[in-house]
Amino acid sequence: MPTLTRPDGTAPHDLHVGRRAAVSMFFAGYAVAALAQDAKPIRTPADGLTIEEALIPNGADKPLPAYVARPAGKGAHAAIIVVNEIFGVHDYIKDVCRRLAALGYVAIAPDFFYRSGVNLPALSDFAQIRPIVAQAGDTQVDGDVRAVTAWLKGQAFAKPGAIGITGFCWGGTVVWRAAIDNPDIKAGVAWYGRLGTVIPRAAALRAPVLGLYAGKDQGIPASDVTAMTEALAKAGKSGSSLRLYPEAEHGFHADYRASYDAAAAKDGWALMLAHFRAHGVA
Template sequence: MTTLIRPEGPEPDDIRFSRRALATGTIGGLFFAGYAPAALAAQAAPIQTGDDGLTIEQTTVPAPDGFDLPIYVARPTGDGPHPVIIVVSEIFGVHEYIRDCCRRLAHQGYAAIAPAFFVRVEDPAPLSDMQRIQEIVGAASYEQVMGDISATLEWTSQQLWAKADKVGVTGWCWGGKVVWQACARFAVIDAGVAWYGRLAPAPTATPQQAAAGQPWPVDLADDLKCPVLGLYGENDRGIPLESVEAMRSALAAAGQTSSEIIVFPGAPHGFHADYRDSFRPEAAAEGWSKLLAFFGERLK
């Protein structure tokens, strides 16, 4: 098990291991059935959200590059229409934690849709090799990811159960950065909630790494087309508070007064991830409450 304290995965001195029996297999041939073994804590007792009253769908949508992009959909059963939330995973893809978050949102009246951004190369969910996972994630370029979101939005607009004029996006770690990027890219998105996504290059990033991560959220404040709520941890070793303050300054300079960043005292990176050692129940619950309030005000 790898203790993740950075959005894109660990550096060499971050890694430690423990043992746990893992769920394996696939769901409907599209998704790995269990929790990502690379980060699953030995003592984890993840939240398990049922699907009573929900309709669960696993299908594919045509991406701009011709790839059949797998998506996981959880929505309230019934005609709707329901406001939509695009759910962007961490580096492990659409494993059980991400699907559970979709079901949590669906129980709140949303149609939650999680695209599998990484599977063109390989599904990272069942893997334990962090180097291989990072290679897979690194192959998902900005334009590919934005294209996948565009394809998901287009497919959603054709669904009778979807309220296509009320769309949000949320994501964790790697997905938190994508939230900022998507809210700067797509005018159809009405609100975003970014969980501890990197805002600027890491202090140790090489010029090549900094260039590869563009566009960085700190450079996108002028381009945001909707309000974004950022949820960050004070003790996140991968996202220094200096970058959080830089993002706050960029938002203020751009006049983005409806966007906000909240820093949770003492919280590490990944504090919402209930299957990891980093899980902090109080901060996770408060963050989720703020997410629901933020989306509720703008999507319902």
């Protein structure tokens, strides 16, 4: 059963089963617009984990909702922000959080599209989804990421100096920007995030980023991967690199989609964990 938490800790009435804690803020199920009929997504149990739903102050009229999975019990852990695709926070993103929590991380997935008031994962029409995503501009989203890192630094269960970020598709680009703009981010892993707007900013990277890309991606050309690799080398960003999976398609980690590539996903996941460990997010 999820519980809502506050920046100053959980209040007794937040745990009242008949009220707020009984109703999740997040969509139950997988993004309708991308769910494959024969999908067999990974389902990670919550055994040994604490699953919570937080409301994070971000300066907006309504605070930022976030799904949080972390190891149960006391102790401070490295934290990883999980940034969703264009479909918002649904069961795939929540499962990624639980996978990370099972490995000892605090994993948090903010709902960057909550201001629209639309249950985004329930939409099946891309023509409806894209305008909602477009409303979440770079400045707004980057501010929300800063709000999350500030919140994590105030939690007893999180190590303030060990915060990383990973994201998929739309979220992959958010990772690159966070590694440039947010000094609290120690390392990032971007899964097939568009590179066009961040290639010119490669020299401004504060934190090392591992980019995981698909050779058969119809939206991100291999030339962009090459250009970013060259820009990183020119800027002397030796801690950052890109890995291209030649036979994979966009969304190859998303195990609920037809584009899922188990081999590439497994390899990318291992590289992600190694990248975080190597740069102090552990």
